[in-house]
Amino acid sequence: MLIDPHLYESKILVCDDSSSHATMLQGLLRSEGVRRVEVVTDSRRVLPTISGHGDFALLVLDLDMPHLDGFEVLELLRSELGEHEHIPVIVITGVAGEDACLRALKMGANDFIRKPFDHTEVVLRVRNTLRMHDMVVRQREVNRDLERQVRMRTDDLERATDTFVHKLGQICEMCDKGAGEHIRRVGRFAGMLARLADLPAQTAHLVEQAAPLHDVGKVMLPVELLLKPSALTNQEFEQVKQHADAGSELLDGPDSPLVRMASEIAASHHERWDGSGYPNGLRGEEIPIEGRITAICDVFDTLISARPYKDPWSVQNAIDYLIEQSGRQFDPRLVELFVSALAQIEEIRDSVDRPGIGAGA
Known part of the structure; x- marks a missing residue:
């Protein structure tokens, strides 16, 4: 298996209007040990699905879809989700989709995979993106912990300062x-x-x-x-x-x-x-x-x-x-x-x- 053991529980959302392609990707990822892979075939369901279940670690998104194409979904994700809630995205494109890939990357996509799918390439790109997301999440947790420690230290200093000021005031009153x-x-x-x-x-x-x-x-x-x-x-x-x-x-x-x-x-x-x-x-x-x-x-x-x-x-x-x-x-x-x-x-x-x-x- 190419997926790291600690990433087995990563939750992935696959959006492709072709149910056969979506099912193929789902099966491919599950064969590598990724247990939680959800599929939507209507691009209009991407944002509600992510918003309703905030623990997705990755979105695999087809670019060529009806209703909302992949670019419109990317724009919605960028405008509707805050920076800290934004999840990494791998876009799916055809063989001749070089310009589309560049456009998607400029809009915030993290990587791309091409059709027809190459098993090893898909797994490696998914693994690398999940690793990066995992590092970002861990760093956020470290930052939050540091912020908590700084707040606690600041509160301690403020209390000490208040005591210092109060004592000086008492000295003034004694004089x-x-x-x-x-x-x-x-x-x-x-x-x-x-x-x-x-x-x-x-x-x-x-x-x-x-x-x-x-x-x-x-x-x-x-x-x-x-x-x-x-x-x-x-x-x-x-x-x-x-x-x-x-x-x-x-x-x-x-x-x-x-x-x-x-x-x-x-x-x-x-x-x-x-x-x-x-x-x-x-x-x-x-x-x-x-x-x-x-x-x-x-x-x-x-x-x-x-x-x-x-x-x-x-x-x-x-x-x-x-x-x-x-x-x-x-x-x-x-x-x-x-x-x-x-x-x-x-x-x-x-x-x-x-x-x-x-x-x-």
């Missing part, structure tokens, strides 16, 4: 007792604004997770400076401004979309739309959008929160300030989106513990 509620609200506000700005869902989710780390660089500052009950001096303010670069550097390194975004936010959330911000004096859309989003949310929540040096503002007064600074401190489009969502803003404010005490810069 500034009022920061806990502030950073949680900033994250919620930022996620809301990212979605209003039509960022992709995954990006908006990352913004919501990363924004709470906007001031992580403040862990490098003296606690007495963070809790100072009066306005900062110019020298103290210059010292506080260093937290943007410090936070970005602290978060720099891990190959994680979340940590990379948190680093960008830490570095850019004090940049201003008019270019007068810090640390790099970026202007307009030079500022990453996640930084522009977080800037609005950070300032808004700072305004409505109690601080050692000020009483909390009303939501309306804070909204008025954002509008006043639109085009100067903040991205005008993002301000417009933010202030249009007053109901969501108040819901987020009320769903997180009331603002505490802490320094904002």
Whole structure:
């Protein structure tokens, strides 16, 4: 026998309008040990047969048939079946069918056999095509297994990153007792604004997770400076401004979309739309959008929160300030989106513990 033992169970569909030719091929293949050979003599039955029984490993297809010729069947297979569901095809043609063979091969056929059938040639071509199909199927299985492993590894890394980010947030809260509620609200506000700005869902989710780390660089500052009950001096303010670069550097390194975004936010959330911000004096859309989003949310929540040096503002007064600074401190489009969502803003404010005490810069 010329057919490999592990291919004995391959399921083959033969389509030839000549029942004698179809039966001949069926008998020839069965004599070589291929047990599952089905025959259709109406080409219109090929696609329904394959679609209804998705485990065919090969189609042996005559080109010269009524109703639908072999080329039309090939076209249907290509258009109706997805790439992964497509099965290999060997076409049958007459002795003078060189042009037909080339056309069929260009349309996706894998091989051809000629009439009258040569027993050995038919078996060898079928065997080789089945071998190739078997290798493709096995490779797909390997790829699927690798994809599963990658997904599992990615999930593990994401969980570890989430834990890392959460712990950093806890450190921020320990350094500034009022920061806990502030950073949680900033994250919620930022996620809301990212979605209003039509960022992709995954990006908006990352913004919501990363924004709470906007001031992580403040862990490098003296606690007495963070809790100072009066306005900062110019020298103290210059010292506080260093937290943007410090936070970005602290978060720099891990190959994680979340940590990379948190680093960008830490570095850019004090940049201003008019270019007068810090640390790099970026202007307009030079500022990453996640930084522009977080800037609005950070300032808004700072305004409505109690601080050692000020009483909390009303939501309306804070909204008025954002509008006043639109085009100067903040991205005008993002301000417009933010202030249009007053109901969501108040819901987020009320769903997180009331603002505490802490320094904002």
